[in-house]
Amino acid sequence: MEALTVKNIGYEVARKVLLHDISFMLPQNKMLAVIGANGAGKSTLLKILSKELEPTSGSIDIYGNPLESYSIAELARFRSVLSQQSTLSMSFRVDELVMMGRYPHFSQRPTAKDYEIVRNVLSETGILSYSHRDYNTLSGGEQQRVQLARVLAQIYGKENALLFLDEPTTGLDILYQQHILQVAKALTKKGCTVISVLHDINQACQYADQLLLLRQGERIAYGTPGQVVTEANIEHAFQIKIKKILVPDFRFPLVFPIS
Numbered sequence: 001m002e003a004l005t006v007k008n009i010g011y012e013v014a015r016k017v018l019l020h021d022i023s024f025m026l027p028q029n030k031m032l033a034v035i036g037a038n039g040a041g042k043s044t045l046l047k048i049l050s051k052e053l054e055p056t057s058g059s060i061d062i063y064g065n066p067l068e069s070y071s072i073a074e075l076a077r078f079r080s081v082l083s084q085q086s087t088l089s090m091s092f093r094v095d096e097l098v099m100m101g102r103y104p105h106f107s108q109r110p111t112a113k114d115y116e117i118v119r120n121v122l123s124e125t126g127i128l129s130y131s132h133r134d135y136n137t138l139s140g141g142e143q144q145r146v147q148l149a150r151v152l153a154q155i156y157g158k159e160n161a162l163l164f165l166d167e168p169t170t171g172l173d174i175l176y177q178q179h180i181l182q183v184a185k186a187l188t189k190k191g192c193t194v195i196s197v198l199h200d201i202n203q204a205c206q207y208a209d210q211l212l213l214l215r216q217g218e219r220i221a222y223g224t225p226g227q228v229v230t231e232a233n234i235e236h237a238f239q240i241k242i243k244k245i246l247v248p249d250f251r252f253p254l255v256f257p258i259s
Helices: 042-049 072-076 094-105 112-124 140-155 174-188 201-207 231-238
Strands: 002-013 016-027 031-036 057-062 079-082 162-166 193-197 210-215 218-223 242-245 254-257
Touching (some): 042 162, 072 094, 140 174, 174 193
Parallel strands (some): 079 162
Antiparallel strands (some): 002 016
C-alpha cells in the first residue's frame, strides 16, 4: 500500500516558485530521504507533506485519502514531525517535554501506558538518565535527542505511523547521527513510514530505501540510491563533481567529491 501519493505539487510565495511539479509514490514501511543543495526546496516540501503549509497546486494522498480530509487532531495521532529547530522559552524537565508527544492520545491526564511509552522512548534514544534534567541546560545535540524522543512518543506503537524528520542529524556527533538514523530505519520494520531531509548523501544512501533529489524546487530523480546517485545527477544538483564508488560488501554506493 502507498503511504504517500504526491502528484504535481507546486508552491509559490510572492510569485517566487519554490516547488514545481513534484510527484512521487512512497510505499508504506519505507524510508525516504530528500536530498539536494541548500535552497532546493527540501524543507518546504516536508512542511507541505506534513500539512504545515498548503501547496499552491497539486495533491497529496495519505493511505489513499486526500491530506486535506484529515484534521490536525487526526493527523497528530499517527503523524509526527521533528523540525530543524525547537526552542523553548519556558523551563521543562526532559520527561515532561517528551510526555507532550502523548498529548493527542489522552484527554486530561496521562495513563500508565503513556508513562511507560515515555520511559521506553527515553531509553531507546539513550537519554533515560536525563529524565529529570532541565531541557534548557542540555547541549544542542542533547536537546535534539530529546525532541526525537518526543516525536517518537507521539507515534509509538502505531503501525501506520508517518514520521517526518527535517535534518535530524544537525548538531550531532557521528555516533548520534548514526544512532538517530538507525532508530528511524528500525521504525520501518514496525510499520512506520519515514520521510527525512538529509544533507549527507552517503548517510542517505546507507539508510533510505528511496531518494528524492531536488534542484531549485524541481525533481531531478526519484528511486533507489543506486538509481538516483549517479555522477551526472549529483553534479547537476550540487554543481560539484563526484566519484561514485561501489563497495562489494555494501548494498549502497559511496560518493566522494573530486577536487
